[in-house]
Amino acid sequence: VEILYVSKVCRNYNYVPCRVGFVWEEEKYEDGIKWKFLEHKGPYFPPEYQTLPDDVKFYYNGKPVKLSLPAEEVALFFAQMMDHEYTTKEVFRNNFFRDWRKEMTLEERQLIMDLNKCDFGELHAMHKQKVEARKNLSKEEKLVNKEANQKIVDEYGCCVLDHHRERIGNFKIEPPGLFRGRGDHPKQGMLKKRIQPEDVIINCSKDSRIPEPPAGHRWKEVRHDNTVTWLASWTENVQGSCKYVMLNANSKLKGEKDWEKYEVARKLKTCVDAIRAQYQEDLKSKQMGTRQRAVALYFIDKLALRAGNEKEEGETADTVGCCSLRVEHITLHDTLDGQKCVVEFDFLGKDCIRYYNKVPVIKRVFKNLKLFMENKQEGDDLFDRLNTQMLNKHLSSLMPGLTAKVFRTYNASITLQQQLKELRNMKDNVAEKLLSYNRANRAVAILCNHQRAPPKTFEQSMANLQAKIDSRKEQLDLAKKELKQAKKEAKGSSDNKLLMSKAVQRCEEQLLKMEVQATDREENKQIALSTSKLNYLDPRISVAWCKNMEVQLDKIYNKTLRDKFAWAIDMTEHDFVF
């Protein structure tokens, strides 16, 4: 019997799916319970380290040294990264060398004292050769690999959660290697150790088949906690944080959570005016803390800044969000470029992505900022009477479920909806409609500061495209001339002329398509659209747009996104309003 997926999501919307077979009525669990039955095979472990072939040698101070297995494995991690800028950085090298020496035998440690005297050349060459060989595999060999991988996915990549077979998101244990933090990370280059089954906690239901640990091993623990969604977890040694094996985004559990997130954001829409009025009022408060909260909220709402938790100094790169802004991150301009009360932001945010923005603000915010900056110096918190807990506590009192990040979701989604409405033109062809969609998406990405490194081949590929446009233009001119000539001289059959005018038309269409593509690509040089599409934009806005504009959904959502947003695709009609 086919069991259909009818989630709480759908039922809340009185959605009735087309019935193929028996429809399972989901139970609604009491608060905090995530599942009643969970069965899986445990995580998949990376292969054990294989020692180097005899002809590949490591040299210290010009002399070949046969390293012990653990030391050799870590040496290879470094050798594999030698084309990367990381390995030239002082911090990276120092951290690596310190941790590498910990893996050495006493003898090795006494010999190998200086990283600069280490020659990983042969190890590096071997690695490059392996990469090359993998690239040059025949079609058949690649297919064999693909099938082997699929087998692993089938066995370890799926689980049964309640009545559904679900895909797992990350069922593979992270292989050992050198830690690659983002930006100026004080721990970059440290050894990320190999995870053993003895490090792994398994979570599943009591009445399921408990996963077998790999031969000769045992699990750290097997627990049956149905108030959490993870299937396995371990503690990572570099930062000491927990890592989890969790479900794929297309699972029912994740889908419902996602839907809930957007419903909270939609609820904010109904009370955002009142909340804005409230913080405008709070800007005048006698309490310094309240004023700071109001200014922070103004930034979070207007600029979609992140909450900004405090971070432990020296443990991570120096990045900030709203509440953790320091005085050096903003500059106040009474007037700038003809605008009054301009705040210039310049700081590193999540993933060390730079946030740079000059924003005119209302007078009262500007005056408060001046006040907050008085008698402070570089390194001092801008909001010294505020943190994220206080902010979120206040927000949840204004609306149940409201936190700082809801503003990002709300402002992203509402911006997309507004932009799509403004750019809407039914007369556009599909390419132009898609350009409009991307531009709306881009407005959101800019708001949320979702950046990317310009693709390495960007200039070249832009030039290539331009060359193609130019040659197509010439071709079009030629085709037009020929057609004109033929008409003038009344030569050639009418069939032929029809053919010629068709060719002109096709040429024009292709040219337009390429020009639109060039515009889109240029505008998108440093902007990442995917993050907002995946995490901030209520998919129902996009699904409804497609229906209204008569654009195929797969033009804007790939397979992964269509799977993730299956709930939205199912329930959304053309008249959906965020």
Added chain:
DNA sequence: TCCCCAACTTAGCACCATTAGG
């Protein structure tokens, strides 16, 4: 009240498979 941690979402990058175009 503060602090810390568990649990979960959000993030950019590297690499790979697919596909458009020559």
Added chain:
DNA sequence: CCTAATGGTGCTAAGTTGGGGA
């Protein structure tokens, strides 16, 4: 049909949030 470019996918780091304990 082959190659280069591109979009898709996997990976894992880096955030947010809420709750529990000192």
